[in-house]
Amino acid sequence: MFASTLARRALCIARSASAPPRLPLQARHLHATVPVFKKKQTSADLDSLFDDFEIVDESLPPAPKASEKAGTSTPIAGTSGRTRTKLSPEQRAQEFTKVLEFVKPRVGRKPQEKHLEVRNSAWLGMLQLAASEADLRQVVSLMPGWVPSGRKFKDAISEAFVRRCEELKCGILALEVYSDFAKYNFPLTLPAARRLLHSVHRTSIQNVMAASALFAVYKLPAAAQDYVSCAFVVEACLRHNSEDSVAIAQALLPHLRQLEKIDED
Structure with missing residues (x-):
């Protein structure tokens, strides 16, 4: 078979x-x-919940940086002009849960919460904060409700998703x-x-x-x-x-x- x-x-x-390339x-x-x-x-094309800081992924090899105190949230100057914030694993999990719980009741054909609309960048935030396959599966579980709520996934979210899946x-x-x-x-x-x-x-x-x-x-x-x-x-x-x-x-x-x-x- x-x-x-x-x-x-x-x-x-x-x-x-054998067909001619279309690109x-x-x-x-x-x-x-x-x-x-x-x-x-x-990021300029997306409404961002994370405009003021960029999360440093502790699960990936870190870029060279100045020494910081362990377990603290330390601002780091970024080349893009934004502040890069290093989160401890506990802080990362808390932030992930906070965004996830915000999005969960606001997607679907009949969302439970209609106050404060979910922005596209909330998906990017969840993907960036996800630290395991289990976290990503929680994000995926919310995806079927996005289009019924009248929204559409942007290409940038798709590219961020597959990148995060590969990283994890x-x-x-x-x-x-x-x-x-x-x-x-x-x-x-x-x-x-x-x-x-x-x-x-x-x-x-x-x-x-x-x-x-x-x-x-x-x-x-x-x-x-x-x-x-x-x-x-x-x-x-x-x-x-x-x-x-x-x-x-x-x-x-x-x-x-x-x-x-x-x-x-």
């Missing part, structure tokens, strides 16, 4: 690879080395969300799709194939037509090292080399 599924996927990917060449500024994903500044090593959660648009109404941009592939490309080959299939679902250029995405698929197929996955990789390698030459030009 799985072998036949992979075989069909190989045929689809090979056909996609304009001037939009391709990618390198043959490990891709670097840079999130565009979008729960790319499968992101795959679950993007695989059920009818439930979550969550958009998938090309940058988010690339990061989604990156977050699952070291897991099972089934997850990689599922993520690559979402490109067509969200009307994005096929994964085989995008250099970064194609590279992730090829690497995952070679790592899986089954007869069918190697066949997919072999079908994609010539096209990947062609995309690399286009990128270098």
Whole structure:
């Protein structure tokens, strides 16, 4: 069953690879080395609950900074002109719960609370404050109520979500969300799709194939037509090292080399 599924996927990917790329060449500024994903500044486009400070994520490798007292909330000068606030794990959990409890009764077709509308940036705040997969799953549980309340998820929220899932090593959660648009109404941009592939490309080959299939679902250029995405698929197929996955990789390698030459030009 799985072998036949992979075989069909190989045929689809090979056909996609033979089609002319739909991305304009001037939009391709990618390198043959490990891709670097840079999130565009979008805070100016969003109403922010966090304009006065930027939360420092204690779960990630810290940037060089001056010494601070442990367990305190210490303002740190940021290059963007905003104050960066280091939160202890306890403070982080408290802030996360506070925003979560604010949003919870204010989403859905018939929200319990109508006073103080939820802003788009509340989602960004929850994602930034989330410190575990369990936290992210609480955020995800609120997503189905956003569109029924008359709102729409911005692309910046989607890109922040998949990035946070990757940082917290729960790319499968992101795959679950993007695989059920009818439930979550969550958009998938090309940058988010690339990061989604990156977050699952070291897991099972089934997850990689599922993520690559979402490109067509969200009307994005096929994964085989995008250099970064194609590279992730090829690497995952070679790592899986089954007869069918190697066949997919072999079908994609010539096209990947062609995309690399286009990128270098």
